[in-house]
Amino acid sequence: MLVKTEGIVLKNMKYKENDGILTVFARKLGKVSVMARGARSSKSKHLAGAQPLCYSDFVLYKGKSMYTLNHVDPIHNHYKLREDLDSLSAASFFIELVDTVTIEGQSNNRLFNLFEESLGALERKEGELSLHILRFLLQFLKFSGYEPYLKSCNQCGTGSSFRWVLNMEEGGLLCEDCQSEGRGLAKPLSKKGIRLANFLMVIDIEDLKELKVHPKLIMELESVLKQYMMIHLDKTNFKSLDFLSKIRRDY
Ligand SMILES: [Zn+2]
Incomplete structure (x- = not known):
């Protein structure tokens, strides 16, 4: 056939x-x-x-x-991707992630489109590379069923808290009151970090070109998501992601 x-x-x-x-x-x-x-x-x-x-x-x-x-x-x-080390490393990271969650017989149109458009944008070098990686990561988690819930407290439902943490196992935010109950592994996430993550989860790739974000905020979100992925994708290392962090430190 x-x-x-x-x-x-x-x-x-x-x-x-x-x-x-x-x-x-x-x-x-x-x-x-x-x-x-x-x-x-x-x-x-x-x-x-x-x-x-x-x-x-x-x-x-x-x-x-x-x-x-x-x-x-x-x-x-996507031949031009091979001519630039940073873009190629990001593309290798995308491959690594897609390879981790996809299986035979299970099509995933949204993930397919995200993958293809992200490779295209990397190749054209539009916008900030770190933001492309973060957007891919968040939408990848969403389309493969691992989306962290970042709208309100996962426990009591409140939308306001002085400080937030992301509960890694449950994949949701905990407000100040609920985090004191010691609910497993959690990492602090700033309000700006939460806003950026929610924004990147829905933003069109075209609109990423104009977006400017403070490097500290990018690093914060990157580090939280890296840990989140390791837990949810049951993977302890992402070779290409480690390589990308290294080249960024050398800037
Ligand atoms: Zn709460």
Whole structure:
């Protein structure tokens, strides 16, 4: 059976001489492994569309155990991402995250669109890189079912508190009164940090170009979200995120 779908290549692993096994986040199929015969050969007509980060139109053949590549046409190769280390590291981080939550047979249109538009914006170098990463992170959490609730106290429902903390396990805010009850692992989050997070969770990518935010606030949100992700995605390290923090410290 042949299936036609758009997809973004997450990985292209060498298999035998010129074959590759692609990991593709496909719009219709979720994450799938695809056997791509000859796709790593320089003469292959499939070479361009099978590169990691490439957004392509795929025709796949569904075999017993896995898909086989029948045809691929690049729609957008995101080639320029490879020319800039910061953008490439951010894109690798996005790949790492998408790879963590996607599974075969479960399509996720909103996540697919977020992924594709974010790669495009990184490539065009529009706006502040850190804000792109934060926006991706927050919307990624939302679209994959891990959205932190940041509107009011998760326990008593109040919308006003002098200080807030984010309860990591429950994924919600706790007001001053409720945090004193010692409810598990929590991290302080400033009101400005909460406002920024709620804003980035809904903002269109086009509107990010003009946004200016104090670096301290970005770092605060970044550190809280990093811990939040580690708990909810059950992942202890994000290689590309650590690398990004390092290059930013060197500025
Ligand atoms: Zn409360």
